[in-house]
Amino acid sequence: MLERTIQFGAHAYAFLCGDGALDQFSPAIAALSADRFILIADKELPPFIKARTLHAFEEHGKVHLIETAFGEANKHLQTVQHICEQAVAWGADRRTAVVALGGGVAGNVAGMAAALLYRGLPLIHIPTTLMAASDSVLSLKQAVNLRHGKNLVGTYYTPRAVCVELTFLRTLPMREIRSGLCELVKNLLAIKPERIPEFRTLLRPLGPYTDQEMERFIDFCIDAKTEVMRHDPYERNEGLVLEYGHTVGHALELACKGRYSHGECVGFGMRCAAYIAERFGLLSEYEVRLHEDLLRQIGVKVKVSAQQMAEMEAYWLKDNKRGYRQSQPDHIGFVLLNGLGRMNKESGSSITFVPQSLVREAVHAMACSQEAVKAHGHVD
């Protein structure tokens, strides 16, 4: 059983992870002194996950289950409002706690509802994907999408506790596991390269992974994320490194309309960022190849069509890093590395400006090299 206290600035919360973690979570639930719980669950979850979670909370008070579809297309304020309306109609008041059960989108939408209902109700995360367990619950950021871009509307909100019940993660398709591993690859390349050799010994393109291996993956992420967020809980300074791969990644995610997961898109975005960094003389050929090798080892492949490449342009122009630094015409703000574990600084800013033409070139080059990888049958 992995037990950690996550400390981001002045914000702290308990993190419990393991086979049977939910059984040992009762004291954390009791500590909320809530007499009612709104359990916000992804309706696609296997029934045993909902039943077991309901059971764990029913010992402590009344539980009202709100089931919703949680795709990127539902990640908007209407869903938050819909949940709040249902919660209040059921009788939620200031003594009610909110429980998020599902992947990253469920966690963010439920997190927004918890932050806004009565100006803040206690929040518990029970993540059911590797991506949520190792990435989105290790952040204070909650957000939903606007038509013009991902995560443009949100707030910072600290959960009271996180419980990762590993038995819930056993039914995940390998593709979701790979998606989570992409963010882990990002964290290791950008923050903790010294742990890459250890990480590589665990990787198998086809999986599957044991509970123990999953627990280690999650622990790697806690290690990397707390290192940068300990002194930057709002991810505005050194924490911006967590956005590595996300400029092109978010654009692809929006352009491909659900064809690729968030992690797969970030993986593609990191390869583009590495290509750009090599062109700027910031990364060596070896360091760029390490990006490719790690993504290949976890079995990720992404194919970008010409039409998607064209559509991505509108999205990266609206990237939500805009404004961290005064904009430059025809340039896009990127998080780049100038070595493994080192974020590049340009004129004192964590955002490096990249000419749009070079972004296009990188996306094109990576789309084609991925084709080559696929043609040679390296992965999956």
Next chain:
Amino acid sequence: MLERTIQFGAHAYAFLCGDGALDQFSPAIAALSADRFILIADKELPPFIKARTLHAFEEHGKVHLIETAFGEANKHLQTVQHICEQAVAWGADRRTAVVALGGGVAGNVAGMAAALLYRGLPLIHIPTTLMAASDSVLSLKQAVNLRHGKNLVGTYYTPRAVCVELTFLRTLPMREIRSGLCELVKNLLAIKPERIPEFRTLLRPLGPYTDQEMERFIDFCIDAKTEVMRHDPYERNEGLVLEYGHTVGHALELACKGRYSHGECVGFGMRCAAYIAERFGLLSEYEVRLHEDLLRQIGVKVKVSAQQMAEMEAYWLKDNKRGYRQSQPDHIGFVLLNGLGRMNKESGSSITFVPQSLVREAVHAMACSQEAVKAHGHVD
């Protein structure tokens, strides 16, 4: 010119009020280092107010005007989302500031948009009603309504500065001024009774009031609100006294569907609360009569129909104070006074439970006594 630094806990912001305040506001705008401004304005405002405000901000950067209807019926998350979508489509980024121009609803909706866009953009309030200038901008609370009740969804967000341009308040109808004065009566009865004699010398049921008198009204409010919020910025403890009159007031506001303003409803709610407090032996006959006298002196009258009384019940059951204290069946949580300037405590809580039957009786008694006032032609 009234110049104050509003200090609520660790949160501080500048407050400027006077004839020509907007002309002297330029340094506060410049201090934001914003290069773009989203000006969110009530579309019902007189054109000169919008023109003059646009002009004041255009000196500092690009300004995008978003005009919307701001009634209680529009005070919901869809309006917030609509504003955010428009702002981003126009090009708002992290270096953009949000300016709220209008009454309390405009300030709250714009405040929510500022709090949520990019997880928080700088916020400036230019209130154009006495109610907004003296009450809603003197709070960190931002909120919108749900179907089941007012202000159930919101957050705490600190503006950077407030500018009350008194020339904008000159065109206000007397009824709006009276609405603002109702909240002021509440603040004086509940927090600063020692200033009531001074306040009464300024009152005339038919108005109008000079700029100087308006400035003094606003200063009374700053004085009262900072006294309780200095150590309770989130209005959860001693600050709960600001909710005086709001349990019945909010219910009436929802039941009367816009017929009465927020202040008029709070005035009615205070009379009900005083009636209840007298029945509990908490207030003397003189203290109750002072409520009536002050409201009569500012010229407020509210007529509640039998149907509205019936509808109010569903709303007070969903009052957003629920959960500050564990609920009791058939009782409603109230903020009551046990003397002028003294909030009643019951079992250590600021919420006093009142049997529903007594709430009904109070509402009925006050609805009838108001009828009597009207029949005798005392007001307006």
